[in-house]
Amino acid sequence: MNVNQSVPPVPSFGQPQPVYPGYHQSSYGGQSGSTAPTIPYGAYNGPVPGYQQTPPQGMSRAPPSSGAPPASTAQAPCGQAAYGQFGQGDVQNGPSSTVQMQRLPGSQPFGSPLAPVGNQPAVLQPYGPPPTSAQVTAQLSGMQISGAVAPAPPSSGLGYGPPTSLASASGSFPNSGLYGSYPQGQAPPLSQAQGHPGIQTPQRSAPSQASGFTPPASGGPRLPSMTGPLLPGQSFGGPSVSQPNHVSSPPPQALPPGTQMTGPLGPLPPMHSPQQPGYQPQQNGSFGPARGPQPNYGSPYPAAPTFGSQSGPQPLPPKRLDPDAIPSPIQVIEDDRNNRGTEPFVTGVRGQVPPLVTTNFLVKDQGNASPRYIRCTSYNIPCTSDMAKQAQVPLAAVIKPLARLPPEEASPYVVDHGESGPLRCNRCKAYMCPFMQFIEGGRRFQCCFCSCINDVPPQYFQHLDHTGKRVDAYDRPELSLGSYEFLATVDYCKNNKFPSPPAFIFMIDVSYNAIRTGLVRLLCEELKSLLDFLPREGGAEESAIRVGFVTYNKVLHFYNVKSSLAQPQMMVVSDVADMFVPLLDGFLVNVNESRAVITSLLDQIPEMFADTRETETVFVPVIQAGMEALKAAECAGKLFLFHTSLPIAEAPGKLKNRDDRKLINTDKEKTLFQPQTGAYQTLAKECVAQGCCVDLFLFPNQYVDVATLSVVPQLTGGSVYKYACFQVENDQERFLSDLRRDVQKVVGFDAVMRVRTSTGIRAVDFFGAFYMSNTTDVELAGLDGDKTVTVEFKHDDRLNEESGALLQCALLYTSCAGQRRLRIHNLALNCCTQLADLYRNCETDTLINYMAKFAYRGVLNSPVKAVRDTLITQCAQILACYRKNCASPSSAGQLILPECMKLLPVYLNCVLKSDVLQPGAEITTDDRAYVRQLVTSMDVAETNVFFYPRLLPLTKSPIESTTEPPAVRASEERLSNGDMYLLENGLNLFLWVGASVQQGVVQSLFSVSSFSQITSGLSVLPVLDNPLSKKVRGLIDSLRAQRSRYMKLIVVKQEDKLEMLFKHFLVEDKSLSGGASYVDFLCHMHKEIRQLLS
């Protein structure tokens, strides 16, 4: 079979092209789109600017003026919360906790007359505002004293490592909230027992105490730089690729004394030499064409190498091996943009490596799935498992089945085969695709996955042309395209019944903290307008999605918002141990029909609970209730949970504070990532069965056990968002932006994904936010356009160079309008008998995505150090195999990297020193758990920028330039104190201001007259009418638009306390937590490789 055939550029299908109105990155819909009934994924209701940006009235009431416990006045400013964004998760297959959910007896610890008695938990309370409010308050105050809570941990529980760690030299570490250190005294006094010591003055561990890769000790300090001549024959790969990269150091004996690159390394020297007190001039990387001199630099860079590939290999005199002599991510990204960003990527040819994720390019589907849907670690896989084992290159695909597409690209066509349904192979059940081979004049087809010969049903018969191709091939998406959809028949539906449209249930924590911060009022106000923007399908006038509302603290309040009611009705369920839904009719409603009642409810909720003193919450019963409500309504759906605290109230899933930083670097560290009880997994399983996806918005003031609370969102394909120390004035924009995006997201519900492969390989492992009850089916209660599943493949037989290898990802899901569909993505890969072909067709960004997810799952079960060592060993084996089998013979002193993998060491080092694998003293247990689960469903572009942040100089490019300034490498050396930089990693956004920035620039951007007057930690730039201000604010907007979560800005001044946080993201430098610098890691990697080769 030849899958290499070229395909006419524009298939002409008989059906109108779906416009996919909802899929535009920048503006959510707005277009009316095609009216074809089969349009997948609905338009959103209108342009995003339709949002009311004005804060809801009455917001200033946020801290309750009456009844607020005194401690609330003691709250410390929380500052910015980083890691407060992004939230998907993994824990697929469920971590191995075996604790079973324990149903507690239906205790009712409070004696409110309204509290149901015995088995009558629900109380119907029609209310006008006054009575209910009073009743609820009465209930709440009656419960105040139920203070059986977990004892506070010893104050050392949040300690910062062994006492030998360095005292913080800079006095107190700024409580920026970035690492989630919580202020003391936020909780009212009655709940102090659950409080945790705040973090006042974190100490930093001495680097040597962090285990992991530490450079071998040597006698003295390492010299400021390692020197060594570049050897002849090395070729610094320019754009034309496929040249190995030689980062060389000479054989030891040839080195000048003390300059040995391959020898043991000592501690790093100070960052700046005395001669260069400021910052070294910026260099935009090495390798490839040399960049011209940068404008505005004080002096020419003394030893800037010009490794132009144009000039070919050239011997260079001995020189300092500065960081410019090692592969630069910036240069690689820029080369790819220049070389591959101009032409569309056409998918007709098997085994083509797509442009990098950092390159803007268009895709033309000519038979293989777009790289927006599937990216592979290699596009040429070894024919045998022996070869694969030798190379150690993981064979994996990162799949984003519902990926959003740019407006220029068509969304998948929808094919309707009527009652017969999609055509499949009888044996392996693969779906009809362009690689199926029609034979016997078109009466049969041979399956490209299992070789089974199948009959073609009469209604699908078509004649073949002289090449053996069906004459209608280009009229049928499933015969000519890489991606398309089938309408599913009733056979593909649960209980053989077509699904109902899904529902959204908003579940709002109304305990003291949620009220005090102004969250409840803000949220209710926002929902009034946001409900007009629920996802719609195609040309539908209104969303088919129904909505419901629940509020809760340690009891649940359901609301009847039936359109015929004059006022909403509340029903209280206090028997949280045996959760059920007290009403069916009137709970899930159409927004337009019930608009008046809903608006009334949203107006009343903040008032009803304004004086609450209830601080305890439940969690599991809330999700249980939402899931039961969906079950009763016989539909799939999504729960939006807005939650503030560790659920310590007596109920299933009750948690205790088990935060213990002393476990870091011990064998028990893994428990910090594992859920505390099995109740959450049990619940998640039930949710998946019901198609109930859970999105969790967390607003913690202290430890909430993210590792446990995020289990249900992770296993149901949902998202977690975290806003530590939420305050309306500081965090409103970020929260509302995330919420709007999340609510409007197109979601596939009740989904099952299966990845089929041609004979010889098979999918063996899966990473992402989903549940698996068997070894092949990835179950997703919900799946949105951001969620990614990474799949690993292994050989189970020999592959064939001629036929290549095929992947087919089939996603069965229910659309927002309740239509059952199958989305199919196909991808053909090459197979090789020479290892060099494998290395020539690798995609390092995808490899890193896989390796990071592998490691982040590994910490659930293995000591973190063991996980790091595994990654280092694997990387060394990959590179050693290349050196041994593919590189031309050369001195052992040379480090030779495959062109496609020359960034593997720098990127892998970033993974190794990330907060999950090598935590600094500042990061909390919750933030580690949060980041861990975020990464596990990130796509390749997200992991790329997350591990290697973008650093953009602001005043170097001409002010009139509209394009993004070229990035510089993430190292302090690249910072000029006369410039400003934006740094972003998809979660965090910093504006770093050098101490010597011109006064005029400071004035233009901050509206103050000097550097010293700039407020450190500022999160909003003043809106000023000058070109620089407009440009920088425009750039910030543009960066935010590129990311799936809102990045809050933090202004950092050079030499300011906050700079410590910023430097954490300069990933080429040695980190405070002991992470190696890029140069050191490369040397270490070189040593490992040499050991493997010797």
Ligand SMILES: [Zn+2]
């Ligand atoms: Zn088959």
